[in-house]
Amino acid sequence: xxxxxxxxxxxxxxxxxxxxxxxxxxxxxxxxxxxxxxxxxxxxxxxxxxxxxxxxxxxxxxxxxxxxxxxxxxxxxxxxxxxxxxxxxxxxxxxxxxxxxxxxxxxxxxxxxxxxxxxxxxxxxxxxxxxxxxxxxxxxxxxxxxxxxxxxxxxxxxxxxxxxxxxxxxxxxxxxxxxxxxxxxxxxxxxxxxxxxxxxxxxxxxxxxxxxxxxxxxxxxxxxxxxxxxxxxxxxxxxxxxxxxxxxxxxxxxxxxxxxxxxxxxxxxxxxxxxxxxxxxxxxxxxxxxxxxxxxxxxxxxxxxxxxxxxxxxxxxxx
Amino acid sequence: xxxxxxxxxxxxxxxxxxxxxxxxxxxxxxxxxxxxxxxxxxxxxxxxxxxxxxxxxxxxxxxxxxxxxxxxxxxxxxxxxxxxxxxxxxxxxxxxxxxxxxxxxxxxxxxxxxxxxxxxxxxxxxxxxxxxxxxxxxxxxxxxxxxxxxxxxxxxxxxxxxxxxxxxxxxxxxxxxxxxxxxxxxxxxxxxxxxxxxxxxxxxxxxxxxxxxxxxxxxxxxxxxxxxxxxxxxxxxxxxxxxxxxxxxxxxxxxxxxxxxxxxxxxxxxxxxxxxxxxxxxxxxxxxxxxxxxxxxxxxxxxxxxxxxxxxxxxxxxx
Numbered sequence: 001x002x003x004x005x006x007x008x009x010x011x012x013x014x015x016x017x018x019x020x021x022x023x024x025x026x027x028x029x030x031x032x033x034x035x036x037x038x039x040x041x042x043x044x045x046x047x048x049x050x051x052x053x054x055x056x057x058x059x060x061x062x063x064x065x066x067x068x069x070x071x072x073x074x075x076x077x078x079x080x081x082x083x084x085x086x087x088x089x090x091x092x093x094x095x096x097x098x099x100x101x102x103x104x105x106x107x108x109x110x111x112x113x114x115x116x117x118x119x120x121x122x123x124x125x126x127x128x129x130x131x132x133x134x135x136x137x138x139x140x141x142x143x144x145x146x147x148x149x150x151x152x153x154x155x156x157x158x159x160x161x162x163x164x165x166x167x168x169x170x171x172x173x174x175x176x177x178x179x180x181x182x183x184x185x186x187x188x189x190x191x192x193x194x195x196x197x198x199x200x201x202x203x204x205x206x207x208x209x210x211x212x213x214x215x216x217x218x219x220x221x222x223x224x225x226x227x228x229x230x231x232x233x234x235x236x237x238x239x240x241x242x243x244x245x246x247x248x249x250x251x252x253x254x255x256x257x258x259x260x261x262x263x264x265x266x267x268x269x270x271x272x273x274x275x276x277x278x279x280x281x282x283x284x285x286x287x288x289x290x291x292x293x294x295x296x297x298x299x300x301x302x303x304x305x306x307x308x309x310x311x312x313x314x315x316x317x318x319x
Numbered sequence: 320x321x322x323x324x325x326x327x328x329x330x331x332x333x334x335x336x337x338x339x340x341x342x343x344x345x346x347x348x349x350x351x352x353x354x355x356x357x358x359x360x361x362x363x364x365x366x367x368x369x370x371x372x373x374x375x376x377x378x379x380x381x382x383x384x385x386x387x388x389x390x391x392x393x394x395x396x397x398x399x400x401x402x403x404x405x406x407x408x409x410x411x412x413x414x415x416x417x418x419x420x421x422x423x424x425x426x427x428x429x430x431x432x433x434x435x436x437x438x439x440x441x442x443x444x445x446x447x448x449x450x451x452x453x454x455x456x457x458x459x460x461x462x463x464x465x466x467x468x469x470x471x472x473x474x475x476x477x478x479x480x481x482x483x484x485x486x487x488x489x490x491x492x493x494x495x496x497x498x499x500x501x502x503x504x505x506x507x508x509x510x511x512x513x514x515x516x517x518x519x520x521x522x523x524x525x526x527x528x529x530x531x532x533x534x535x536x537x538x539x540x541x542x543x544x545x546x547x548x549x550x551x552x553x554x555x556x557x558x559x560x561x562x563x564x565x566x567x568x569x570x571x572x573x574x575x576x577x578x579x580x581x582x583x584x585x586x587x588x589x590x591x592x593x594x595x596x597x598x599x600x601x602x603x604x605x606x607x608x609x610x611x612x613x614x615x616x617x618x619x620x621x622x623x624x625x626x627x628x629x630x631x632x633x634x635x636x637x638x
Contacts, residue, residue: 209577
């Protein structure tokens with residue numbers, strides 16, 4: 001395609017990286033329904049709220065949740081201050097790059113790593129730590145910065161929703177302060193539209209200056225049943241559109257679907273072993289099983305990544 | 320003043336219910352500073368966040384926090400379903416209108432009443448309960464609906480901030496779902512810009528329909544040190560302006576003041592025993608003591624209600 005042709009296509013097609021197919025058609029039909037003034041399904045702009053899972057929905061999540069890679073890298077950075085980690089699990093296994101032993105420690109090992117790497121600093125310090133990490137870290141398989149491992153079709157969907165008067169929220173199990181550090185630049189989603197898991201914080205005056213200290217204690221795990229709870233707490237409105245990719249998003253989709261009038265429910269189905277990864281019912285990361293059954297039973301939109309996405313990553317074709 | 324004169328004044332003066340004085344001058348000076356493009360203190364619209372306490376700052380709080388009146392009324396409504404309350408404190412005292420005995424029970428009595436009257440329903444049911452109450456209840460001294468016990472000068476400030484590109488948030492110790500039911504209509508503040516105290520909620524499927532059930536358990540008390548914590552959690556940006564009226568707002572003001580560049584810190588000082596109430600250091604409701612000292616030491620704006628507000632309530636002069 002010539003540059004001129006491509007530009008014309010971009011001007012007329014709001015979703016140029018989506019192949020013509022059932023998902024693209026369903027999105028465009030929905031947008032027309034809820035934004036046509038005078039139409040039976042018209043929704044005023046204030047109520048146009050869209051919620052998106054992040055890991056596996058807006059950016060990739062293999063071979064490991066990217067925030068997991070951040071935590072593992074951070075164990076290595078902090079190891080000099082923690083000589084005891086040389087002998088203490090799960091830290092020793094992390095330092096030896098023995099991920100199998102880390103995961104054998106189950107949820108306890110993961111929480112131990114999480115609080116040791118995410119707490120003990122102020123909110124401002126943590127933001128800088130995340131920014132420094134995300135600027136330098138590279139995906140182990142593609143060698144790309146993690147912020148380039150985002151899905152071009154979903155970026156186009158976020159942009160199209162915005163031009164149709166929607167406010168896009170992230171509703172992720174990822175850390176709220178981890179995401180807020182970089183999502184505005186990457187997705188155009190401002191911090192007040194990010195909902196995620198959190199650790200406890202405490203207000204303190206240090207050297208005469210107020211700070212928020214991040215404690216080594218989990219506050220809120222924003223996944224499964226907790227997603228509608230968090231969405232209701234932060235937004236106070238039922239979303240009009242919800243997009244996820246795993247069983248952790250099922251209740252968010254159910255809660256969205258239960259509203260009056262048309263709602264859009266979407267799942268990214270990772271079917272593309274060549275350009276991305278192919279996984280669903282058996283995957284420990286991003287398992288899609290019950291939600292896939294319910295999506296099919298309810299007629300929700302299931303995006304077949306291999307068939308429906310012309311492009312996966314923004315840099316495809318440019319390198 | 321003739322109607323014509325009054326209309327001209329409204330057109331040119333964004334704060335017509337504020338007498339010329341130090342508070343009005345400080346507000347207008349601050350707005351000009353942060354919104355003048357090219358000026359040294361210019362702040363882009365995305366960062367123009369204002370936070371307001373509610374009780375005693377946007378609406379009155381005497382003789383009792385209005386949500387307290389809601390809870391007491393609700394004990395009476397629910398008493399038929401709870402015959403045991405005839406003998407059980409603090410409920411018996413409420414049913415006998417013996418507020419002294421209720422308050423003698425301290426925080427435990429208040430929490431008992433709170434969870435008994437605010438939990439045990441779904442979020443949708445609770446919203447309707449609040450809407451029904453606020454439509455019918457009347458203030459015990461003025462006979463006015465509670466939604467008319469709001470401060471006209473503060474409504475004008477909210478409006479002026481909005482026209483200057485600010486997003487106004489409520490950051491109150493009041494219940495988040497109690498406020499969200501009515502604040503959009505009264506203050507023009509949408510639900511996603513309301514932060515408050517909450518009780519635990521749980522996602523459930525009831526008769527095939529997803530609901531959020533309000534449990535009789537406190538989740539988050541959004542007061543004092545917890546205000547900056549809640550503001551940071553919900554907004555993720557430091558406010559540019561904060562307005563409160565009591566010691567419960569001190570940390571929110573400190574947190575706001577600690578940002579770079581100009582910030583506006585305001586306190587409503589209840590000095591008007593004739594038109595409203597006069598109280599500060601000794602008042603159990605809305606105590607203003609430490610925050611008043613700090614405001615004076617730091618040069619924050621302390622609004623002398625009696626001298627600086629030409630009008631207190633929107634209905635003044637109309638009845």
